[in-house]
Amino acid sequence: MRNLLKTGLTLALLLAASGAAQADDQAIAEKLATNHCAVCHTFKQGEPHGQGPNLFGLIGRKAASAPGFTYSDGFRQAMAEKTWDNQLLDAWLTDTQTVAPGNAMTYFQDDPTKRARIIQYVQSLH
Template structure:
């Protein structure tokens, strides 16, 4: 049991380290990344956005737009989500992707995205996943 717990802890640490590193976009100013590819590169380590019961380190984001925060069935959220009395919309997703820790102190998600264009592309992709 202890080795399982330590294995999970190592996995979380490795994912956290990967999430902290924002993946740069192509340097060609004319190249707009495909939203699905951008989501896969920026969020896919911890999330999927496909109709499925699969969860990774984070909840499945299929249908997240318009869903009440912290309510994906079977996913264990951090304690701060118990106080989240709102649904995921553009404003909440943008704020979350900008700085999850400021929005919900103690949240496990360490990824953040400083580039508003990348955030809006990810949000647009999530809006389409229903």
């Protein structure tokens, strides 16, 4: 009985710790995205576009489809028919000019861990 109680307590503590780790992870992701993207992008639903389009609900949305944002010709041509998923976003953040030559967002992130964190944050915008 005592042992059972102990096991239960340990489990509860472990669960609490992993919950806290997840919250930390999300905070790190949010900070990275804010530092790297918020100069040009807004994240919350209904916020006005910046130099780049609002990113709320990006994953699963058709590329170049944010209402009221004027995309560059290069972006519209390269991205027609594409839908944002994690893989496309990863390629985009690695080198925007390879994905859509002549687009208006200059950004390169060669650290896969940073990209994964930024994607994690963008994914949470729903």
